[in-house]
Amino acid sequence: MTSVKLAPGATIGIIGGGQLGKMMAQSALRMGYRVAVLDPSEDAPAKATSHHFINAAFGDLEALKSLCGMSDVITYEFENIDAEILHTLVDDYYVPQGAKTVLTLQNRETEKQAIKDSGARIVPYEKVETPDAIRAFMETHGAPVIVKTATGGYDGKGQYLIESGADLDSAGIPFDETEFVVEKYITLEREVSLTIARSVSGQVIYFPLQENLHKDQILYRTIVPSRVDYAEQAQKEAERIMKALHFTGAFTIEFFVAEDGTLYVNEIAPRPHNSGHYSIEACNISQFDAHVLSILDHPMPEVYLHQDAVMMNLLGADLDRLDGELFTHPEWNVHVYGKTDRKPARKMGHVTVLTDDLEQTIDALDRDFLKET
Ligand code: ADP
Ligand code: MG
Incomplete structure (x- = not known):
């Protein structure tokens, strides 16, 4: 390009x-x-x-x-x-981002194949078209497994956790409507993600490794820097992936850390990502700034973190509880996206807090976000 x-x-x-x-x-x-x-x-x-x-x-x-x-x-x-x-x-x-990479990543099967071909480590998976294929996969790899729609899924939509053959019978997976992949369900020690921006002429900048907690498969909070140190390994995996797939703009690689400490690539978002939102306040350049600069091929600075940060998503259900007190916490950097239709699990905004004491901030935010009305 x-x-x-x-x-x-x-x-x-x-x-x-x-x-x-x-x-x-x-x-x-x-x-x-x-x-x-x-x-x-x-x-x-x-x-x-x-x-x-x-x-x-x-x-x-x-x-x-x-x-x-x-x-x-x-x-x-x-x-x-x-x-x-x-x-x-x-x-x-x-x-400038072209069509090829985004089309590869639109489908979980071609996405996983590309990641695997790059030499990065991913959880065992297979494309499946019948319940019997899932049964066979469970026999080889053990239960539980997770079945995901190959296209169009986000925030855990179109996913089925299958613990046994009986689950499979009652899951009602609509095989005749769309394509599915099955993958081994991993007991997660942690989830982390790495946000990267690559310019048209090839400059690459890395954001600090982000630690993510999901609830009901939706991102609940991001802690930066990650408290588990996989930054170097994650960057090595990213380098493998960038050799195999051509990226322009900001993108994020999601990783699983398994109980035994193995780092697996989960998926790649070829655009700015929810787990990079903290960068607006916490870094010298945000993932959105980096996205704009990189597609316009302007030089970017190396990223540094001004201060540790915790980002909490504001789902509809959170806003229902916190509406009246959003601006009673001066340490909260409040973002409300302006969506008119509020639904309990819809992402309506987020809050970023910069801190010198991550643990204390995490506890305080948990108390504020989990309190009953
Ligand atoms: P989405 O496109 O909906 O983000 P993901 O594949 O990232 O789909 O799944 C959403 C979340 O569900 C993950 O961040 C993780 O918390 C959980 N999850 C997905 N796949 C697995 C797996 N194989 N083992 C354990 N947890 C998983
Ligand atoms: Mg995901």
Whole structure:
């Protein structure tokens, strides 16, 4: 990809106007760029941070072309763009991230195959089309296993934890509707993630390793730096993956740390990631700044952490409890995305706290977030 260095005043087109698109736009606006956004929701968070807002479906080629037509460079927060549409856009407009990597990562089977081929370590998995194939996998690798839709899954959606053959019968996995992969269920000691940005001409910067706690498969909190030291190993795995897959922009690799200490790559998000949000306040450059700089091929600084940080997601259920006291904690950096439709498990915002005492801050935030109304 040839480097196109766009000056402030140029327009960045973003496919997807959720919180990631909004925070990307905020970085772009700070640097003096104009922003155009396309999103199917008429009150998408990034509508408020865009010069042009197109309210259309991600499958609406004409609308996407009109976004591209008004933009000097195209990026996305939504990674499930239809392959044919994406190829059309990449052929006719400037999309520095290209189509290949995002298409590989859209499908868990091709994603896992690519990670495995890179030499990075992943949990045993297989593509499955029948309950019998899952039974056979359980015989080889042992139960429990987790069955995941190959496409379109996020925040644990489309996943089935299968502990036994009986579970399998009652799970009702819709094999005739979509593709699935099965993988071994690991008792997790920890989850960590590594956020990276790579510029068009190949500069790579690494954020500090992030430690993530999920609840009901949704990210609950991120602690930085990770209290378990896998930074060097994670970076080695990232280097293997970057040799196999071409990345431009910010992306995040999620890892599992198993009970025996083995580090496995879980999945890769080819865009800014929830576990990198702390970087807005805690680092000299945020993952969103890095994303904008890297797709525009501007040089980036090495990342450093001003202070340790804890990021808590504000789901709808959290906001129901914390609405009235969001601004009674001056140490909270409050982000509310501006989604009008509040649902208990929907990501509505997040809070980042910088601290010199991680354990005390984690306890205090747990108390505030877990208290009953
Ligand atoms: P999503 O695309 O929904 O984020 P993930 O594969 O990352 O899908 O799964 C979400 C979460 O579910 C993980 O972060 C982890 O907490 C849990 N999980 C997923 N796969 C496994 C596994 N094989 N073993 C143990 N926990 C898992
Ligand atoms: Mg995940």
